[in-house]
Amino acid sequence: MSSEKSVTERDRQMAQKCVECTVCQGARKKQKGFSFWFVKCIENRICPFCQAYERVYGRKAHEPDPVS
Numbered sequence: 001m002s003s004e005k006s007v008t009e010r011d012r013q014m015a016q017k018c019v020e021c022t023v024c025q026g027a028r029k030k031q032k033g034f035s036f037w038f039v040k041c042i043e044n045r046i047c048p049f050c051q052a053y054e055r056v057y058g059r060k061a062h063e064p065d066p067v068s
Contacts, residue, residue, distance in 0.1 A: 007056050014052035018061050021049065027062045036062055 018024050026035035039062040043050035050061035 005055070011052045011055050014049050015056035018047075018049040018053035024050065024053075024061050028064050031062075031064060 023035050024039050026033070027039035030036060039050065040060075043054070043061045047061075053061045
């Protein structure tokens with residue numbers, strides 16, 4: 001039994017907003033400072049775009065992008 005929900009097109013669109021967000025980009029890139037703290041504190045509680053990012057990419061909005 002899988003408790004995971006399938007990722008919808010709406011989730012993908014909302015996650016794209018998080019990808020484009022300058023605050024979230026700064027948090028993912030620098031991994032320190034106010035942007036990092038802010039995103040880390042609000043992502044699960046307040047921001048629906050950060051929540052969608054986690055559903056689509058399987059990592060928190062403040063976590064760094066994996067190295068290609």
